[in-house]
Amino acid sequence: SVTDDTSENTIQVELCQNELWHAFHNLGTEMIITKTGRRMFPAIRVKLHGLDPGYKYSVSLEFSQMDKQKYRYVYHSSKWMVSGLGDEMIRDQIYRHPDSPADGAVLESQIVSFERIKLTNNDSPKYGQISLLSMQRFVPRIHVHQISGDGIKVRHFVASFPQTSFTAVTAYQNQEITKLKIARNPFAKGFREAGKNRS
Amino acid sequence: SVTDDTSENTIQVELCQNELWHAFHNLGTEMIITKTGRRMFPAIRVKLHGLDPGYKYSVSLEFSQMDKQKYRYVYHSSKWMVSGLGDEMIRDQIYRHPDSPADGAVLESQIVSFERIKLTNNDSPKYGQISLLSMQRFVPRIHVHQISGDGIKVRHFVASFPQTSFTAVTAYQNQEITKLKIARNPFAKGFREAGKNRS
DNA sequence: ATGTTTCCACCTAGGTGAAAACTT
DNA sequence: AAGTTTTCACCTAGGTGGAAACAT
Numbered sequence: 112s113v114t115d116d117t118s119e120n121t122i123q124v125e126l127c128q129n130e131l132w133h134a135f136h137n138l139g140t141e142m143i144i145t146k147t148g149r150r151m152f153p154a155i156r157v158k159l160h161g162l163d164p165g166y167k168y169s170v171s172l173e174f175s176q177m178d179k180q181k182y183r184y185v186y187h188s189s190k191w192m193v194s195g196l197g198d199e200m201i202r203d204q205i206y207r208h209p210d211s212p213a214d215g216a217v218l219e220s221q222i223v224s225f226e227r228i229k230l231t232n233n234d235s236p237k238y239g240q241i242s243l244l245s246m247q248r249f250v251p252r253i254h255v256h257q258i259s260g261d262g263i264k265v266r267h268f269v270a271s272f273p274q275t276s277f278t279a280v281t282a283y284q285n286q287e288i289t290k291l292k293i294a295r296n297p298f299a300k301g302f303r304e305a306g307k308n309r310s
Numbered sequence: 311s312v313t314d315d316t317s318e319n320t321i322q323v324e325l326c327q328n329e330l331w332h333a334f335h336n337l338g339t340e341m342i343i344t345k346t347g348r349r350m351f352p353a354i355r356v357k358l359h360g361l362d363p364g365y366k367y368s369v370s371l372e373f374s375q376m377d378k379q380k381y382r383y384v385y386h387s388s389k390w391m392v393s394g395l396g397d398e399m400i401r402d403q404i405y406r407h408p409d410s411p412a413d414g415a416v417l418e419s420q421i422v423s424f425e426r427i428k429l430t431n432n433d434s435p436k437y438g439q440i441s442l443l444s445m446q447r448f449v450p451r452i453h454v455h456q457i458s459g460d461g462i463k464v465r466h467f468v469a470s471f472p473q474t475s476f477t478a479v480t481a482y483q484n485q486e487i488t489k490l491k492i493a494r495n496p497f498a499k500g501f502r503e504a505g506k507n508r509s
Numbered sequence: 510a511t512g513t514t515t516c517c518a519c520c521t522a523g524g525t526g527a528a529a530a531c532t533t
Numbered sequence: 534a535a536g537t538t539t540t541c542a543c544c545t546a547g548g549t550g551g552a553a554a555c556a557t
Binding site for chain 3: 556
């Protein structure tokens with residue numbers, strides 16, 4: 112498992128769009144996983160603080176299983192119930208942010224957005240994809256590796272935010288989640304309402 | 311000016327889509343420059359050979375003025391004529407390929423494509439843009455910098471291909487160039503011919 | 510029954526040349 | 534007259550949820 116940062120200078124990771132994440136978390140966030148890979152919405156976007164400006168850092172995203180259980184959504188009660196023992200996840204999957212490694216000063220000056228990561232239910236994920244398990248729960252974790260001049264990792268910091276946890280699904284279960292995705296994701300409009308945006 | 315590589319191991323730079331470049335060169339290539347920046351078509355795409363697999367290299371694109379003259383296109387003779395003395399170019403503009411610096415082994419295994427570079431006639435080019443001068447001639451040059459562990463440039467190699475030279479314009483002059491751009495660039499279709507691709 | 514896959518209409522995002530408007 | 538800027542219809546490219554087909 113992961114060792115935390117032990118030095119006196121602490122790295123801070125700030126989650127962007129915190130209100131949006133909480134809105135989804137209140138309904139029980141679901142993320143679609145497909146064979147070809149699907150983006151996350153909302154995307155994990157973070158702001159880093161406390162980096163050493165002259166050192167290089169690699170920033171990565173990883174998904175930790177919240178438990179070993181499988182869930183199902185019960186429509187008449189609008190609740191998630193445990194439906195049995197979950198499967199074992201593929202080990203050691205990590206998505207390195209394509210703009211990293213980069214200097215601490217550069218990374219701190221911008222928002223690190225993981226919008227291009229794709230979630231899949233394929234057993235052999237392609238480059239840029241992370242393979243998850245349908246009907247199981249995950250929490251994203253941000254890893255920050257400090258790298259010395261010769262490429263050796265000298266420090267390692269991990270952060271995670273409970274409000275970004277989600278259930279992986281191949282089709283949305285809770286229609287309130289679907290509505291919120293359509294309302295907030297510019298790519299998602301579903302079927303047009305009568306008389307709106309028509310030419 | 312630029313120093314050439316002097317070591318025994320020579321770096322080779324191979325231009326991709328050579329036939330396409332020659333087709334344009336035969337007509338006298340023109341590249342549109344705009345305030346907001348315009349991509350090059352064809353794009354400069356190269357394959358690198360002879361790199362040291364363990365060293366890091368930075369690959370960049372730069373535009374060298376072919377002469378200090380300004381040209382105009384004479385329609386009735388379909389020829390470019392000198393029309394006077396050109397302007398001075400903004401110095402030291404260089405576009406580093408976004409995937410570099412990278413290890414020699416990584417760079418050699420893929421095509422280095424400069425498709426995202428944008429050419430502009432703006433005096434203060436934004437990030438990712440190179441400012442050129444309308445009605446003047448340029449030849450792209452590929453720079454390969456070998457970088458040591460502590461970031462110092464230890465070797466420098468330059469390559470250029472005469473068939474990629476062009477005249478920068480704000481509107482196409484030679485209609486044969488326009489036709490070839492429309493024929494070969496998937497984004498450029500101009501006005502549809504009657505009865506084609508219609509629903 | 511329940512969950513997965515495929516296909517598709519509908520979007521966003523952005524790269525084209527043509528034409529018109531503008532500048533000098 | 535000659536070159537520049539703006540706008541726009543028309544494309545490519547690719548991210549959505551819905552529905553139907555499929556699998557178990």
